[in-house]
Amino acid sequence: MGFLDGSVAIVTGAGRGIGRGEAIELAAQGALVLVNDVDAAAAAEVVDEISAAGAAAAAAVHVGDCSDPAVASEVVEQAIGRHGRLDAIVNNAGVVRDRTIAKMTPSEWDTVIAVHLRGHYALTHAACAHWKELGGGPGHAVGHIVCTTSTSGLLGNFGQSNYGAAKAGIAAFSTIVAQEMARYGVNCNAIAPAARTRMTEGAYGDIPAAAAASSAESFDFWHPDNVAPMVAYLCSEAASHISGKVFGVQGDVVELYQPWTSVAEIANGDKRWDxxxxxxxxxxxxxxxxxxxxxxxxxxxxxxxxxxxxxx
Ligand SMILES: NC(=O)c1ccc[n+]([C@@H]2O[C@H](COP(=O)([O-])OP(=O)(O)OC[C@H]3O[C@@H](n4cnc5c(N)ncnc54)[C@H](O)[C@@H]3O)[C@@H](O)[C@H]2O)c1
Structure with a gap:
């Protein structure tokens, strides 16, 4: 028995890395999970893993580019048409094309913006249209959204103007969707994860599990599966009152970020500045x-x- 028993969730980019861990955790908590990825073999492996672990509800593969609105509508229809409902979406799929701005090509810019920003828009749009029709309300939760931002967008990481711009956009997107959907019983939060995956191997080089685990006992701090429990919690009824927030999630640490805040001002006595x-x-x-x-x-x-x- 898990706290997501009977629910149906979609995780994008769930074929590997952080999304794989999220799909497995949601299934372990009782959700039927649609495992979306552009990599069909990777998605199928995750579904097999979930089935082998004896999850209460079976998982299903969904192959497709989540930044294509038609694909996003299709996976929402698959959830509702074939599995009867949709309770949660986790916008996780992502790519990087790191390059300093003077050298960055239009294709490197467009690819990253499309997968992250349009990917978040496409699935969230399709899911919210459905949830709006269902007509939940404050105190009557019908849907949960988890978006994936990054410290690169919240703080700014050298060589990632495309990725950071997309991730900063996702943090803003998430807080706006939270406000718009509150009246329909949908909460929306974002996580800024950090973990050892194919993506970070590209950006930060090899992060050996042994070194990562060298501190407290044998806890592997940078293991990608460490991100999943917080995501499962945010997809649950128990977290319905939390919305429009950004959480840092890595290892055994969950952090709460404060939004951009004005910290000083000057004024010109009710006259336009010269x-x-x-x-x-x-x-x-x-x-x-x-x-x-x-x-x-x-x-x-x-x-x-x-x-x-x-x-x-
Ligand atoms: N790993 C980190 O430390 C870290 C830090 C901050 C944010 N993130 C974010 O976490 C998310 C997961 O990253 P990860 O580290 O697990 O990366 P990863 O490369 O291990 O996995 C990403 C998965 O997304 C899939 N994917 C890519 N484009 C897709 C698309 N258009 N449609 C569907 N699937 C697609 C890939 O095939 C892959 O399986 C990303 O949004 C990433 O930006 C990761």
Whole structure:
């Protein structure tokens, strides 16, 4: 018996990495999971794994590009038509094409923006249209959405202007969908995960499990499956009151992010600013806030970092 018994969930990009762990955890908690991926073999393997683990509800493969709105509608129809309902979606699929901005090609930009941003839009749009028709309401949950952002978008990571722009967009998307869908009984949150996967091997090089596990006992901090329990919780009735939030999730740590917040202001006494006057006043913003005027590496402030694993 799990806390998602009887529910139906879709996880995009669930053929490997973090999405694989999420699909397996949702199934272990009793959900029937539609395992979406562009890689048919990888998706089928995850479904086999779920069946072999003896999950209460069978999983099903869905092969297709989640950034194609027709594909996204199809998987929502598969959930409702074949399995009777849709309770949760996890927008997880992702790719990277890292390059500094002066060298980045239009195709590297478009691919990343499409998979992440249009991917989130397409499935969320199809699911929300269905949930809106169902007519839930505050106190009567009909759907749960988990989006996948990244510290690259929240803080800014060198060489990832395409990916960071998409991920910052996803954080904003998630908080807006949360506001729009609250009246229909749908909550929407985003996670910023960190884990050792094919994606991070590309970006950060090999992160050996043994080194990752070198601290407390034998806990493998960067294992991708560590992200899944929080996602399963966010897909449950128990988390229905939580919406529009961004959580950092890695290892045994769950963090709550604060949205962009104004920390200092200057005003010009109810008159439009004169550009020249601003030259003498903008420095007050930095003095009042302690923020440096030049570019800052905010990623260096992460409590848990894959680039500086001495902190873990
Ligand atoms: N691994 C990390 O540390 C980390 C950090 C921050 C955010 N993320 C995010 O977590 C999510 C999962 O990443 P991961 O590390 O598991 O990567 P991964 O490369 O291991 O897995 C991504 C999966 O998505 C699938 N996929 C790619 N494009 C798709 C599409 N258009 N439609 C359907 N499936 C598609 C791939 O085939 C693959 O199976 C991504 O959104 C990623 O940006 C990961």
């Amino acid at each position: 550009a020249d006057a601003l030259r003498g006043r903008v420095g007050e913003l930095f003095a009042a806030s302690g923020i440096e005027p030049g570019p800052q590496n905010m990623m260096a402030r992460l409590h848990h970092s894959m680039t500086d694993r001495s902190r873990r």
